[in-house]
Amino acid sequence: MAARSLTSHSRLLVRRLDELGRISDEPGELTRTFLSPAMERANHLVGGWMREAGLVVREDSVGNLIGRLESSRAGSPDPAALGGKGGVGRPRPAKTLLLGSHLDTVRNAGRFDGALGVVLPIVALAELRRRGVVLPFAVEVLGFSEEEGVRFASAYLGSKGYAGKMCAADLKLRDADRVSVGEAIRGWSRGAPAAVLRRNAARAPRPQQLLGYLEVHIEQGPVLEDRKLAVGVVSAIASQTRGRLTFRGQAGHAGTTPMSLRRDALAGAAEFVLLAEAFAAARSPLVATVGTINIPSGAANVIPGEAALSLDVRHPNDAACNRAVAQLVAQAKRIARRRRLALTWQPTMTHRATPCSRTLTASLIRSVRAVQGRSLSLVSGAGHDGVVMAALTPVAMLFVRCRDGLSHHPDEYAAPADLGVALQVVIDFLLRLAKDHPS
Ligand code: HGY
Ligand code: MN
Ligand code: MN
Numbered sequence: 001m002a003a004r005s006l007t008s009h010s011r012l013l014v015r016r017l018d019e020l021g022r023i024s025d026e027p028g029e030l031t032r033t034f035l036s037p038a039m040e041r042a043n044h045l046v047g048g049w050m051r052e053a054g055l056v057v058r059e060d061s062v063g064n065l066i067g068r069l070e071s072s073r074a075g076s077p078d079p080a081a082l083g084g085k086g087g088v089g090r091p092r093p094a095k096t097l098l099l100g101s102h103l104d105t106v107r108n109a110g111r112f113d114g115a116l117g118v119v120l121p122i123v124a125l126a127e128l129r130r131r132g133v134v135l136p137f138a139v140e141v142l143g144f145s146e147e148e149g150v151r152f153a154s155a156y157l158g159s160k161g162y163a164g165k166m167c168a169a170d171l172k173l174r175d176a177d178r179v180s181v182g183e184a185i186r187g188w189s190r191g192a193p194a195a196v197l198r199r200n201a202a203r204a205p206r207p208q209q210l211l212g213y214l215e216v217h218i219e220q221g222p223v224l225e226d227r228k229l230a231v232g233v234v235s236a237i238a239s240q241t242r243g244r245l246t247f248r249g250q251a252g253h254a255g256t257t258p259m260s261l262r263r264d265a266l267a268g269a270a271e272f273v274l275l276a277e278a279f280a281a282a283r284s285p286l287v288a289t290v291g292t293i294n295i296p297s298g299a300a301n302v303i304p305g306e307a308a309l310s311l312d313v314r315h316p317n318d319a320a321c322n323r324a325v326a327q328l329v330a331q332a333k334r335i336a337r338r339r340r341l342a343l344t345w346q347p348t349m350t351h352r353a354t355p356c357s358r359t360l361t362a363s364l365i366r367s368v369r370a371v372q373g374r375s376l377s378l379v380s381g382a383g384h385d386g387v388v389m390a391a392l393t394p395v396a397m398l399f400v401r402c403r404d405g406l407s408h409h410p411d412e413y414a415a416p417a418d419l420g421v422a423l424q425v426v427i428d429f430l431l432r433l434a435k436d437h438p439s
Helices: 003-020 037-052 115-130 157-162 168-172 181-189 193-203 265-281 318-338 358-372 416-436
Strands: 056-059 065-069 096-102 138-144 210-218 231-237 239-248 287-289 306-315 342-351 377-380 395-400
Touching (some): 003 037, 037 065, 037 115, 037 138, 138 157, 168 181, 168 193, 181 193, 210 358, 318 342, 395 416
Parallel strands (some): 096 138, 231 377
Antiparallel strands (some): 056 065, 065 138, 231 395, 287 306
């Protein structure tokens, strides 16, 4: 790609990420959650960019945005379809390469997490179109409607819907306003949730129709910056368990209840938060995070009767992650017992560690080496839609350096030059794949 057009493409990519980053449910910050009004506006904007690049655009019944580019060929004659001895056979449909990421965000998010992996492939396909390149395989660019798990505390509802993996239990999850996933879907697609699930499952691509899934994502960590590399390749996505721990004691008057007679739920929860931090710090690369704590009917002059906290535990190895979760819950029970509190633990999500496909990743490494000179493989501590897509098709992930490794923060930033390198890698990857799958 000539330097001029590369910079003009990276500038276009930056402009689009800035524009998309201004579509939010909350004034003054970037928050875009599952099937929200901002999600509708984001799909409209990104869908327009997809159409400009020549993609046929649709939205599925769980709010995923899907842009499809047919291949250059209707399909080469399939020997089986030729009846074995010549004759005109039904052309075998071309396979499809999936590229994508998520369009939802965490609260007060950065503008690159998710969005980069949807907008960059659109710019890459527009560049191939400008060059007159027609690929011998179809491409679908996917903007998943829910990956973060912010609204319903369970991640990947978008990619699960696309892959036909959403289940009845998912429909029952409720948000802070007690709205269920099923009701949210009914509002969005005006279809009965169960029928929506059946329709999604029927429309889900079959493994034999797919070439693979490539996701471009900011690293959300410090390794590429430390190694002075613009991009790297993901070897595996860490194992992850999320859940809710609820400590229950006795609400009471803050002024009249002696300390010795209290059963303070928040004090118990606070003791657990510090214990979880020390537990994980002593067991690297284990990480454990209490990201939210909720005190129902909390007030300054009331002893907290209940404290519900989220727990997010991750490790590259499944067994180590499961062991850590069990030990942390046991420690929470010990704290509760000593403080005469009740404790409940409700897992809301567990995903096994997901290795990326060796073959697809080897091809991606060749493209990274062709553009950057050398490649680096790293494990992703962050979860990604590739966890769900790996059940459907081979998965590869390209990481892009982000400043200070910062993410899930408004100051999240990837430099235009690094975005340009990622763009070149994806274009090289598409051209390389086209060579391996001649029409
Ligand atoms: O939480 C994560 O790992 C990702 O950002 N969804
Ligand atoms: Mn994220
Ligand atoms: Mn993400």
